[in-house]
Amino acid sequence: MHAKEQAARSLGFTSMPSNYEVAIELDHIAEEYEGEERKRLLNVMREAAISIMKELMDYTPVLTGSVWRGTARKGSDIDINVYSSEPDGVQSLLVKKGYNVKKSEEMKLVKGGRTIKSRHISIQLAGGLVAEVVVRPVEEMGEKDRCEIYGDLKRGLKLPELEKLMRTDSLRKFVPRRRYR
Numbered sequence: 001m002h003a004k005e006q007a008a009r010s011l012g013f014t015s016m017p018s019n020y021e022v023a024i025e026l027d028h029i030a031e032e033y034e035g036e037e038r039k040r041l042l043n044v045m046r047e048a049a050i051s052i053m054k055e056l057m058d059y060t061p062v063l064t065g066s067v068w069r070g071t072a073r074k075g076s077d078i079d080i081n082v083y084s085s086e087p088d089g090v091q092s093l094l095v096k097k098g099y100n101v102k103k104s105e106e107m108k109l110v111k112g113g114r115t116i117k118s119r120h121i122s123i124q125l126a127g128g129l130v131a132e133v134v135v136r137p138v139e140e141m142g143e144k145d146r147c148e149i150y151g152d153l154k155r156g157l158k159l160p161e162l163e164k165l166m167r168t169d170s171l172r173k174f175v176p177r178r179r180y181r
């Protein structure tokens with residue numbers, strides 16, 4: 001049983017909120033609880049993403065996840081997708097550039113009847129921050145998946161877009177006003 005179903009049953013509800021509704025409410029709670037510190041953290045995380053993405057420019061980095069969305073909170077990690085047929089080369093570059101690789105693992109995903117492999121490289125950053133660099137096949141570049149939570153396409157931000165965002169509207173959120181199907 002999923003956590004959402006368990007919670008609904010324990011509260012005596014017969015209907016459950018959508019993932020979108022839960023995410024929006026959790027964002028409001030995090031905003032209330034963390035306040036100004038959350039805004040500072042988002043800026044720090046987006047700046048850290050810029051630094052990592054600059055080192056990975058040859059691999060077409062894209063910032064995704066809660067740091068892209070602007071919904072990052074204490075405990076969130078920085079998600080960056082890169083594209084290469086040589087995951088070992090990406091990991092070696094990160095180590096060469098001084099990043100502390102905590103964990104590296106191969107993952108498999110079945111998508112449209114085909115198995116797609118990716119490498120997830122977790123790096124420890126200053127201040128207790130963690131970044132996860134996901135090395136995806138070059139063939140996946142430009143493909144957009146639909147977000148299971150918000151229902152929109154997971155677009156993310158490339159380095160020039162992120163740098164511009166930090167100059168113009170560093171706290172901007174990329175959350176749709178309503179759920180898309």
